[in-house]
Amino acid sequence: MSTSLQDPIRTAVLSATGLRIATTAGKEILHDVSFELQPGKILALVGESGSGKTTAGLACLGHFRAGLTHTGGEIRMAGSGPSSNILDLPEPERRKLRGGVISYVPQDPALSLNPAMRIGDQIMEVLQVQGHGSSDAERRARVAEVLAEVGLKNDDAYQRRYPHQLSGGQQQRVGIAMAFACRPSVIVLDEPTTGLDVTTQALVLQTIDQLAELHNVAGLYITHDLAVVAKIADEVVVMLSGEVVEQGPTERVLYQPQHDYTRKLLDSVPDLAGKRRVGRTSVITGEQPVVDPRPAAAEDRTRREASANFLEVSGLRLAYGSNQILDGISFTLAPGESMMLLGESGSGKTTLSRCVAGLNDDYSGEVRLSGDTLSAGTRARTAEQRQRIQYVFQSPFSSLNPRRTICESVEVPLQMSGKMGRKERRRRVLEALDQVRLGSSYLDRRPGDLSGGERQRAAIARALVNAPSLLVCDEVTSALDVSVQASIIDLLRALQHETKMSMLFVTHNIALARHISQRMAILQHGQIVESGSTDEVLEHPRHEYTRELLANVPTF
Amino acid sequence: MMPIILRRLATSVLILLAVSVLVFVATLLLPGDPAQAILGQQATPERLAALREQMNLNDPVWQRYLTWLGGLFIGDFGVSAASGGAVSALLGERIGASLVLLVAAGAISIPVGLLLGTYSALRRGRAGDHIATGTSLVLAALPEFVIGIALVTLFSTTVFTILPSVTMAPPGEPVWNYPQQLILPTLTLVLVVTPYIIRMMRATMLEVLESGYVEMARLKGVPERQVILKHALPHALSPVAQVVAIQLAWMAGGVVVVEFLFRYPGIGQALVDAVTNRDVQVVQVLAILIAAVYIVVNLLADVVGILTNPKLRTGGAR
Incomplete structure (x- = not known):
């Protein structure tokens, strides 16, 4: 005193x-x-x-x-x-x-x-x-x-x-x-x-x-x-x-x-308004180009009307016992479009993305890719269909085999297709690593020597190596620090621009919306309660739940 | 909580029934004829046929199985082919003797194992831990008869001659009237069983001590003693209970070697004798008995698991 x-x-x-x-x-x-x-x-x-x-x-x-x-x-x-x-x-x-x-x-x-x-x-x-x-x-x-x-x-x-x-x-x-x-x-x-x-x-x-x-x-x-x-x-x-x-x-x-x-x-903190450009930060993402999602969105809207829907999900349902996880989900995705699936824990967003990728096969309803109905599980899908949809997992700490070198992990999808020789595979792996801004020096390193951000890049490279047309990203940044998150978001945006692939970005972080997606869908209790273009949803939320979410986002 | 235990109990009964079928079929497949075994080579065919009739050997297999199974429930274990007496009379004493050995070994090895394992975990990396883990590894690597012989050499023959090396109770007198004779067999079993309990307890305790709730308890200012007893120990017990169950069950069957070594008049010796004499009835009963012990101790381990983990006995988030 x-x-x-x-x-x-x-x-x-x-x-x-x-x-x-x-x-x-x-x-x-x-x-x-x-x-x-x-x-x-x-x-x-x-x-x-x-x-x-x-x-x-x-x-x-x-x-x-x-x-x-x-x-x-x-x-x-x-x-x-x-x-x-x-x-x-x-x-x-x-x-x-x-x-x-x-x-x-x-x-x-x-x-x-x-x-x-x-x-x-x-x-x-x-x-x-x-x-x-x-x-x-x-x-x-x-x-x-x-x-x-x-x-x-x-x-x-x-x-x-x-x-x-x-x-x-x-x-x-x-x-x-x-x-x-x-x-x-x-x-x-x-x-x-x-x-x-x-x-x-x-x-x-x-x-x-x-x-x-x-x-x-x-x-x-x-x-x-x-x-x-x-x-x-x-x-x-x-x-x-x-x-x-x-x-x-x-x-x-x-x-x-x-x-x-x-x-x-x-x-590197993403903001709801999208004013701050996460990823432009010098040290964190250095040499990467900055891609603005909005022009692409406008371009897409015209393309959407012209071309058929690339991914079409209709009436997806899944229940564990009496627990209805997915309750009639329907949405579409145009080629080259990035969509955010937003939901809180337990809303069914991960289950939904696993169903799309075929990792979960006991759903009812339809998933169509370029007009073809996909079978329920990956085992029943053709190699080509599997290659077209690739999945990036939440935690890079558990999704890479710690005993394999990065090259060995990344080349697995190529080995599975069985068409390429060793040299050819290595060349393709190197290409994929280049795409995610990891150089050849990473080829023979093991995940243990890499930081969280580098591991997630390697995991993304593994998804890219087969040149997929749809990338499913399941909470890919939630295990990472905010500056690393910024660089990964930056990378995904650049990749999407370069390769023109479609992307499903699953997250609980609404602040990322304007930084990654052109459209967004909001999930609650296994149902999509609101969907539309990112601007539309954020500026004129129609559903009570969306409004509540927006009101609770801490901003500064 | 009761429904889970009842369900486990029901499964246990089913398993026991399955074991009884296996045991019965296996003894059917054994070569030799019980009637012949009782009467010997010189028996006349008429006497053999009469005895078969008397032992119901001519009935269909399923009927014999059901009669046998029914007998088990009412304590009628049949007639020993070797001695001609009732199996229950023959085994009663021996089961008691083996139980004494088992309970004594369990009562010593479980607390000692838990204590030493916890002590080891708490002194991780220090001298006490190294001594405890090193010794238990060596003991765990030795077969029970080697430990038994070493103890006999040490305490009753070569080095000291302070303890009897064999059990020599007069027939009809219970073994516990001669407690000195119990020491070496019990000690052998304890030395075989305790190392596993120590090692398992140390491993699970180490894991629990690293957990968030133990750190939280310390940060709440809870005294260390209470942290160990209230927050750490209950969580370490459940996996250890499984190991203890396996060890106790092993003692029920593995006691054979130890009983043989010390000439201890328990079920192990009875089993060895019965197999040599083709005494099918006794083998059947003992096999069922040992299976029952396995099932009971595993059930007890499950109950410990349920008691220490509220998730198993209450519903999820509401």
Whole structure:
């Protein structure tokens, strides 16, 4: 409290100064990181994967993951005595701070809530451990109270639920309730909305914002999503490979960035209005040409009327038991056209794209390619039909065989057609790698040596090697950092322009719409609730659900 | 939760029935005639025919199967061809003796295995872990008779002579009246079974300790002891229960070698004798019994799995 008397303006609850953390092998991964958390304010810690933001966040709780050690600097809590460096405290003392004074909201509640404990008990546990309240009855009342605060039901039946009986958004709110249960003065939020759809994200952000303000809690919000930062944070710290490169009020950092890296990061965030041109950013996509989707769209509209529909899906239905996944889907796609299939998790968008590609064969309804009805599964389709539709999977970390070189992975489709010799195949692979801007040096490397973006490029090369006429991209950028996402979007746009192939771009990220697609279809509960040209849908949404989605997109 | 267990129980009964058919058919296919085996080579054809009639050997196969199966349910296991006495009387004592061995070995090896496995996981990479994993690997690699002989050499013959190497209870007196004689057979079984439990427990515990909810529990300020007992242990148990079940089941059948080694009067020895004497009735009953033990312990493992995983006993997201 003495600090507040001396310095009424900056009354930091928690301040990290010169924080250094290294691996036990001696490699430093946080270099001299400093920041301060103010009560009632939220500080956003922004950076890409591997920048050390989670490590810094966990250090605030005096926790280091296995293999990491603290090598310098301190973290001080205001008002906890003269020797208030958390990192000097013995483990039992630190444990008393955790959950009580400083709490943590994890990235993925599905992994971080104990699956075998009822949610009420999990919140109860933190209260008991911290000795909050004087009796169990009092603690139980607090559990009910905090559940209501995060906007969940708080009756006994609800408290007796297990985590798997809740949706992702509800699980995350249980995580937040757990963090707020003991009325902490600092709360560390580690990407709490990654993996949630926009509507749920908006709700969760609102809850965090309200609670932080109401209880005067200082928040450290770790994220890579700048749109979320704009919405929630008062101050921003930008991190790049373990170093703070820029720091300041949100307004200034986002609208007048000083550091090059911040500018690059900002440039690669897709926006709903399509004003920012993701992918033009110099370092990230360097030599790539910029393609504007809109002229192509106009051109396409005339072509659409002239030529027959290239892909026609009609009355597609699929159910697992009583669960109707796809409920009568019909749409068409013109040659050279790019269409976005937008939907939240569970809307059936991945199932739909798998049906089109023939990876899922128990659907009813019709998929026609250039007028020919395709058989249900890939096994029943001809080699030529299979070659014409290619699929790119969501995670490049699991879709490439780690034991095969890039060349071996990419040439598989060519081997399957069985017509080419080894040399010819290698030449075609090289061509495909050139198309995705990976050079010949990648031919004999393995996925383990590649970054996420490079792997996704290799996966796209594998789809391109047979010169398909339809590319199905299933959430291809959701596992990637925002700057890498920008380069992949840029690449897909350029490829579509070069090869004139059609594209189905499946995503939950509506902000990408103007950057990739000429038309879009919005999926909800296995039905297309709205479709039309991208501009039409975004500017004049007709369906209630589309309007709701648009209202919840964080923008800046 | 009950419906799942009942369903498993129903499957178990079906499996047991299938096993009984297999066992019955397999013993039918054995060469030799039980009547001949009882009466010996010098028997007159009239006596053979009379005995066949008495043993219902002339009935159709399915009828004999059903009679036999019905007998199993009411505890009438038939007549031993070798001794002429009731199988139940012959086996009763031996089943008891084997059960004592099995329960003693299980009661020691399961807690020891779980404790050492957890200890190993918690001290990963340190001396204690290396000693525990190294020793268990060596023991797991040794066949049970080698361990048994080594123990006999160590404790009853060459080095020390403090424990009896064979079981010599007078007939009719239960084995547990001579607890000293139980030590070596039990110890052999424990040394065979525990290493697998330790290794499995260590592996699953390591996985669980890396999980998000264990880290979250630590970040909630939960004391380490409670983190292990409340958050980590329940999740590690379910896969280990499967291994324990397999080990217990193995003990029911694999006890043969150990019982033979120590001249222990259990079902293993009875089985060896019965096979030598073509005592078909006894072989059938023992085969069914061992199959039943397999099924029961696996069922128990499934129950442990269901108890530790609420997803299996409650519905999905609502």
